[in-house]
Amino acid sequence: TENNQRLSVFLKSGIYRFQGSNTVFVDPVRVLNLSYTHFRVSPSSYYSRFFQPNHSARVSENQRKRKRKENKTRPLNEREQAADERHRRVKPLLVEAHDCLLGANDLLLILETLRIDDCKTIDLKCDEHSFVELGSVWQAPLFEISLHLNQDDGLSQGCISVQNSEERNIRAFGSLVANDTSNDMEADFLNCKYIIPKQSSFYMSDLKQIHGLIPVKNECGFNLIVIDPPWENGSANQKMKYPTLPNRYFLSLPVKRLAHTEGALVALWVTNKEKLRIFVEEELFPKWGVKYMATHYWLKVKADGSLIGELDLCHHRPYECLVLGYCYGKDEESEYFSKPKSIPDCQVFISIPGDYSRKPPIGEMLREYIPSSEPARCLELFARELLGGWTSWGNEPLHFQDSRYFSMK
Ligand code: SAM
Numbered sequence: 030t031e032n033n034q035r036l037s038v039f040l041k042s043g044i045y046r047f048q049g050s051n052t053v054f055v056d057p058v059r060v061l062n063l064s065y066t067h068f069r070v071s072p073s074s075y076y077s078r079f080f081q082p083n084h085s086a087r088v089s090e091n092q093r094k095r096k097r098k099e100n101k102t103r104p105l106n107e108r109e110q111a112a113d114e115r116h117r118r119v120k121p122l123l124v125e126a127h128d129c130l131l132g133a134n135d136l137l138l139i140l141e142t143l144r145i146d147d148c149k150t151i152d153l154k155c156d157e158h159s160f161v162e163l164g165s166v167w168q169a170p171l172f173e174i175s176l177h178l179n180q181d182d183g184l185s186q187g188c189i190s191v192q193n194s195e196e197r198n199i200r201a202f203g204s205l206v207a208n209d210t211s212n213d214m215e216a217d218f219l220n221c222k223y224i225i226p227k228q229s230s231f232y233m234s235d236l237k238q239i240h241g242l243i244p245v246k247n248e249c250g251f252n253l254i255v256i257d258p259p260w261e262n263g264s265a266n267q268k269m270k271y272p273t274l275p276n277r278y279f280l281s282l283p284v285k286r287l288a289h290t291e292g293a294l295v296a297l298w299v300t301n302k303e304k305l306r307i308f309v310e311e312e313l314f315p316k317w318g319v320k321y322m323a324t325h326y327w328l329k330v331k332a333d334g335s336l337i338g339e340l341d342l343c344h345h346r347p348y349e350c351l352v353l354g355y356c357y358g359k360d361e362e363s364e365y366f367s368k369p370k371s372i373p374d375c376q377v378f379i380s381i382p383g384d385y386s387r388k389p390p391i392g393e394m395l396r397e398y399i400p401s402s403e404p405a406r407c408l409e410l411f412a413r414e415l416l417g418g419w420t421s422w423g424n425e426p427l428h429f430q431d432s433r434y435f436s437m438k
Contacts, residue, residue: 036135044393045136051373052126054136055380056143057389064226064417067213068435069148075383075434076144079331109343112303119375120340123328123348126377130334137334143381144332148436157433158221160425161272164202164235174201174218176208176225203234203241205420215432222432229415231426236278239410242422243286250289251408251420252401254356256282257298257388258411260305270385271425276308284317284356287408292358292400295319298388299350309352319354322398323372326350327389328379337382351391355400372398387429390416 031048039045043059046052061070105113130136163169177196199206201218207230208214214225232242244250259273284295295317299305314321328348329337338347353372380389392407399405404418412421414429 032135036139039136039139042393045133047126047129047133050126050129051122051375052129052377052379053394054130054133055378055389055394057380057383058143060390060393061414061416064229064415065213065224065435065438066211066227067438068224068432069438070434071146071148071150071436072144073146075387076332076381077384079337079381080144108303112301112306113343115303115306116301116341116346119326119348122375123326123340123377126326126328126379127330127336130330130379140330140332140334140381146436148438150436157431158219160233160427163219164233164424169202170200172201172219173198174206174216174223175199176206176214176216201233203232203238205230205232205242218427223427223430224432224435225430226415226417228417229419229421231412231415231421233424233426234422235424236274236281239422240283242420243283250358250406251287251293252289252291252405253294253296253392253395253399253407254284254287254410255296255298255391255408256284256410260300262300262302276305276313279313280316282317282410284319288356288358289401289406290358291402293356294395294399295354295356296391296395297352297354299352301346301348301350306350314352314354317356319356321352321354323353323374323376324350325353325376325378325394328377329382330379332381349388353395353398358400370398370400384429387413392416392419 035045035048039054039056040059042063043056043061045054047054058070058072058075061075163172175196175198206216206225208225208227209230211227213227216223216225234241258279259271261273261275284293287293288295297309297313299309310321326348327350330347331337336347338345340347376394378389378391378394383389396405407416407419409416409419409421409423411423412426413423415421415426
């Protein structure tokens, strides 16, 4: 039946498209694992929250407290009213998307199993590094990362070639480190192991050095640029996870110079704060040379399919927004220059969230809107992980590549 087919596509691709709807359900672990040949992102390390049975009880107690607080407080100011208006407009859509999920019994049964690991986990020997701190010390330019091909690689092909045991040392900060092979690589950095997926590269630096990432040749620019900036949001919890920056710093991101001559689809994660939405529409996109096209929504659910929080809770919405726009290329001959594809507004993707503020991989969902005549060149800015076929930039792009997040295939 059609349902069975959708499920089997989901089990392979991690993406479930609801029929006749603008909604998809995503299992980030399955999507990420398409990048790996020898390792697997371990589901239990990805889904560290929203599976524990007592989680729901704890959360709803917190929500009740917040709601009481919100009810008691002053009436909404002008900006909050505008944000409320935006929310009112998208709410029916989000409810409809959520109903799609609740109506898909076969998929709901699978949700509970997404966290189950059936693979060997990797022994952990070292404490997690803070790349943000390491990158800021004076010795940073001296640190090297050593890349080596997975040793099984030769074995699986029935021979061990000398080349496969080759090791390469490269500066870890401020240089482009690439795995151009079609297999995962292991990398050693200060006594810890990192997994580098096939066809991926990263550039680890502070925003001040992002210019090192600008391609020398225009045709080496990027067709898809996903950006998840460290917006300030006042939450103490977040400040402990990573440093944030005031909005004006993002005006200097060289988006146009990173874009391919044929142009780029730009996907920017934003919070629900009205001040930020206005900044993006009126200042940031114009400064980057990006034309606004559409907004998509990420709806967050728990393993039982219920929302992680109430839709109407003003400061803790169970969804986030992805603002999409086109950055036109310099190649006026390109077919994409004159007629960029239109992007439908208000698509919804649903997933169970990973670690704090880790975003689901969205490349596949955006593929059809990417302006490119060849395989798309994809870039993630402020990344904390690597993906096959992508370049990742940020001050800690290896964060989730630590071998502790992986098991052997
Ligand atoms: N999209 C990521 C994910 O799903 O895991 C989360 C990105 S998080 C919102 C923002 C990232 O920007 C953090 O890794 C943070 O360390 C990094 N960052 C903060 N200040 C930076 C700076 N000055 N230069 C480069 N990266 C910075």
